[in-house]
Amino acid sequence: MNEKHTISCLVENHFGVLARISGLISARGFNIDSLTVSATEDPTVSRMTIVVDADAVKLEQVKNQLNRLIDVIEVQELKEGQFLDRELLLARVQVNSKGRGAVEELLKRFGGRIADANDHWVAVEATGGTKQLDQLIEQLRPYGITKLVRTGRVALEK
Amino acid sequence: MTTKMKGAQILVECLKREGVDVVFGIPGGANLPTFDALYKSDIRVILTVHEQGAAHMADGYARATGKVGVCVATSGPGATNLVTGIANAYMDSIPIVALTGQVRTSVIGNDAFQEADTVGVTRPVTKHSYLVKDVRDMARAVREAFYIARTGRPGPVLIDLPVDSTVNETEFVYPEQVNIRGYRVQAAPPIQTAQVQAAAEAIKRSTKPVIYVGAGVIHSGAAAELMQLARTLRAPVTTSLLGLGSFPETDPLSLGMLGMHGFEYTNLAVAECDVLIGIGARFDDRVTGKPDEFAKKAKKIHIDVDPSSINKTVVVDYPIVGDVKDVLCLLLSMVKPLDTDAWLKRLQTMKEQAPLTYREKDRILPQYIIQQVSEATKGNAIIATGVGQHQMWTAQYYQFNRPRTLVTSGGLGTMGFGLPAAIGAQFGCPKDTVWDIDGDGSFMMTAQELATAAKHRLPVKVAIMNNQFHGMVRQWQDQFYEGRYASSELNPVNFVKLAEAYGCVGIRVERKADVRPAIEQAQSVKDRPTVIDFLVEQKEDCWPMIAPGKPHFQMLGTYEMLSKDGGVAQRRRATPDEESKLSLG
């Protein structure tokens, strides 16, 4: 059965590493839900957080294959409940100044805010766990979302 | 003040320290500095005709010697011509280092003349690669590349060298230590003794064990330990194609090769065994047939250096990750002799009831020729092959007795591998007799390397099983496509004239009586290559064979079928299910 899995990798911080990893995952026919690369406390090392859709056997294979890459220093699967995860969402919602209040109320409940606005739309900003942001999007939808981006998950072991 | 050196010079210094004595390749604009530095050194540089030849030579050299093979090509087309050879080495875990020229760093990405993204193109078929953008990284890159190529599960490593990295100067500091934090070989967890113990317990309860061996035993240099294990357990040993040579086929415990074109009794033995000890083998689909039917009655043990090859096609009961030799030493300390008399007797009967055999035809049969080469060389020659029927017949009928004597493309199945690989092997092992047993189709893909062999007066011997067909394709077309020969017929070629044109000895053989004398004649030629053009039976089929998508114990063209209907296994159309699974390799 396919499920979403979060893999956290420490990798060498030099060119070509991202291509190696994404190439490996796509060559095995996995779908990457999201992939983020970021700096860590050590400038020679980056952290990649990869969310893939896979069954248990395939997941084990991906982890083994990732481990085989010389540029990958450490591979860890983050299990449900053992990590904090966040992503950032930016969206443009079609409300004029009249409708803005309701959106603002909604955002307050999700810990988000309005980052930019004009007569035709507002740009909203929110961070949170994946599910939380999914919910926020559902509730914003009736107002008319015209553009949306999410960063993908970053995660930290608890 | 220490003197500065050019990048190319540093490269050559590092190659010397790795013990490199020969490199294969072709120069061009982007790697002239490298060739110039090599020219001034005492490393032998073998100019090949085609870069694919260079990569296969490095590969053949590595397979025969166990050392890292090196090939060199220029940027763009030189590098892309290497790709087949690199992919071939990757699939069979062969340690080679490919040095490719690259355009200057400042113009990379500009579609400069002869620019190709070599690192990008080769990424899926290399164990690792380097793009040396700064001459100060040269020494470390070369040192690490060789280390990575030969350790752990070996494989090809590519170093892409922009011109400036080879002409700029820096101080040469040789990195004595290699420290690659992401490389699992260095950070490998110790062997799990408990896991080995559990496997040993399973072995102790076995009365019908089979040891199944792959190339990992050869890479790890564990043939002696394997022999000891087989002797101790009194367990029969079967090998994959690439495992041939790890266990002498003349030994009474040898079951020979298993798998698609393996022996019938061997596949039956695997189907019946109660414990299967897989060592340095990867349960390849050519071995297992339908994976969930493979060795169904057996507890399966899998010893391999590469965790990613465990549970990949077949789920096993006792996975053990570690260097094959180390694990075998540990296992040997835990096992005791088994009572396998009844089992060995049963296998002997099976072998007698279903021997590997063929029926005489009007023309010479390749099987007979290969048996003769085997006898004439006493199973001690290094044998390279192309890909096709002749390759499978070589695996079946040549009796391999020592490791590193079969040089064949297993994983990628690369036609054209035979001749250049034989040349590489001969450079690495000048005292050995080296044969290339080839098909006419495969041979023609890289035949031009006869020029390379002739130039260096190599006594390589080529035996062409000339059936004027892509024989293996023709066999499948007869078997599954009602004999429609779509693009499998080859034009007749006079290989004697071809050989002579290159300065080699050419011999034509059309009669059975002339087979052995021709082989002996070739063996006596010491100062140039010999090509024997054997005009063989055109439509001989290679049996037995596991039908596509079928379990490994259901073989076509078995002894029983052969004796019943005179050599032709029942011809039938492939079912749609089989058709979707048809893949020749």
Ligand SMILES: Cc1ncc(C[n+]2csc(CCOP(=O)(O)OP(=O)(O)O)c2C)c(N)n1
């Ligand atoms: C480079 C490459 N192209 C195509 C194939 C597909 N293929 C597999 S066997 C074969 C025919 C081989 O013919 P030949 O070398 O004459 O050997 P034979 O089977 O006749 O012994 C072909 C075309 C391949 N393995 N490699």
